[in-house]
Amino acid sequence: MVKKEKRFFDYSFLKNIINNEINKKLKQIYELNGLINDFSNIPEQTKNTLIKNSIFQSVTSSNKIENIVSTTNKIENIIFNNKKYTGENELEIQGYNDVLNIILNNFDNIxxxxSNILNLHNQLYKYSNKTYLKGKFKEMNNYIFSIDQNNYKTVIFEPVDHSLVDDYITKICDEYNKRNDEKIIDPLILIPTFILDFLCIHPFSDGNGRISRLLTNCLLFQNDFMINKYISFEKIIEENLNQYYFTLRKSSTNWQYSQNDYLPFIDYFLDCLIISYNKLIDVNKKDYLENQIIEILTTSLIPLSTKEISERLVSISRRTLERKLKVLLEQNKIKKVGQYKNAKYKLT
Incomplete structure (x- = not known):
C-alpha cells in the first residue's frame, strides 16, 4: 500500500517569517518597482524593444532549462512571424509562447x-505530439531532477503520490487566494511559497517547471509587479540555475511533513527580482542597444560579425545595428577585426 504524506497547507505562518535580511530586500524591491511607473525618459521604441526581447528570452530560457532547444532563427519566427514547425521542441516552444502571451494580455482574468492551471498546461501542449500529457495531472509518480551541463540528472526530491495531486493543488490555490485576499502577507512572500508548493507537488508528468515560471509571471503581474514585462525573469533563473536547484533542494527538505524551510527559496526569488530591476536601471541609465551589444561581446569568446550580433538582437534592424557599431567604434568602445565582409567586432 502506498504511503500517503501527512501534509497541510496553512500560509498564516508567513506573517512571522520575515527576518531583517528579507525585510531589506522587500523594501529595496518596492522602491525599485517605482521605476516601472516612471518610464517617461525612455523612448517608446526602447520600451517596445525591451518587451520583445523579454518575450524572446523568456520563451528561449524557460524551455532551455528543460533541455528544449532550437535555433535563434526558428524561435524568432515562432514568436514574431507565427511560423509553424513540425519538430517536437518547436511545437512545445510555440505552446509556451502562446501561454506567455495569454498571461501578458489577460493576467487580470486568470x-x-x-481548472485554470490545467487549462494553461493544456495550452502549453496544444501543438505537441504528446497528446496523452496535455491538461491532465500525472497518473504515475515522478521525481524532481537537477540537470548539470553534461545533461546528468540528479534526483533532488520525490513529489507526492499521484493520487494526492488533485486535492493538494486545490488546497494550495485556495490557501493562496485566501491569504492574498486578506492582504496581510506580502505578495512577494506569498508568491514563492505557492510556487515552491506547486513544484513539490509536481502535478504533471511533464511541464511542471515551465508552468511554474508562467504562474510566477502571472502572479507578479496580478500584484502590480510588471518588471517581467521588460526584463525576462526566466532568463534570470537560467543565469542562476545552480542556485535555483540548490534553494529548491533546501526548501523542499521535509516538505512532505510540513517541516520544510521556505526561506531559501523565497530569498532566491527576491534576489532574482532585484537582479531584474537592476537590469532595468541599466537600461534607464545608458543606451539600451549599446548595453546589448556590449553584453553580447563580453560573453563571446571570439570576435563576432554584424550578422552574428544581429542574430542575438531581436527586433533591431540591420541598418540600426550597423549605425550603432560605427558609433561604438568611433567612441573606441569596440574594435574591428578584419575588413569589409570579413569584419568582426570585439571589446577594446
Missing part, C-alpha cells in the same frame, strides 16, 4: 484555480 483566477488561480485548479
Amino acid at each position: 483566477d488561480i484555480t485548479k
Whole structure:
C-alpha cells in the first residue's frame, strides 16, 4: 500500500517569517518597482524593444532549462512571424509562447484555480505530439531532477503520490487566494511559497517547471509587479540555475511533513527580482542597444560579425545595428577585426 504524506497547507505562518535580511530586500524591491511607473525618459521604441526581447528570452530560457532547444532563427519566427514547425521542441516552444502571451494580455482574468492551471498546461501542449500529457495531472509518480551541463540528472526530491495531486493543488490555490485576499502577507512572500508548493507537488508528468515560471509571471503581474514585462525573469533563473536547484533542494527538505524551510527559496526569488530591476536601471541609465551589444561581446569568446550580433538582437534592424557599431567604434568602445565582409567586432 502506498504511503500517503501527512501534509497541510496553512500560509498564516508567513506573517512571522520575515527576518531583517528579507525585510531589506522587500523594501529595496518596492522602491525599485517605482521605476516601472516612471518610464517617461525612455523612448517608446526602447520600451517596445525591451518587451520583445523579454518575450524572446523568456520563451528561449524557460524551455532551455528543460533541455528544449532550437535555433535563434526558428524561435524568432515562432514568436514574431507565427511560423509553424513540425519538430517536437518547436511545437512545445510555440505552446509556451502562446501561454506567455495569454498571461501578458489577460493576467487580470486568470483566477488561480485548479481548472485554470490545467487549462494553461493544456495550452502549453496544444501543438505537441504528446497528446496523452496535455491538461491532465500525472497518473504515475515522478521525481524532481537537477540537470548539470553534461545533461546528468540528479534526483533532488520525490513529489507526492499521484493520487494526492488533485486535492493538494486545490488546497494550495485556495490557501493562496485566501491569504492574498486578506492582504496581510506580502505578495512577494506569498508568491514563492505557492510556487515552491506547486513544484513539490509536481502535478504533471511533464511541464511542471515551465508552468511554474508562467504562474510566477502571472502572479507578479496580478500584484502590480510588471518588471517581467521588460526584463525576462526566466532568463534570470537560467543565469542562476545552480542556485535555483540548490534553494529548491533546501526548501523542499521535509516538505512532505510540513517541516520544510521556505526561506531559501523565497530569498532566491527576491534576489532574482532585484537582479531584474537592476537590469532595468541599466537600461534607464545608458543606451539600451549599446548595453546589448556590449553584453553580447563580453560573453563571446571570439570576435563576432554584424550578422552574428544581429542574430542575438531581436527586433533591431540591420541598418540600426550597423549605425550603432560605427558609433561604438568611433567612441573606441569596440574594435574591428578584419575588413569589409570579413569584419568582426570585439571589446577594446
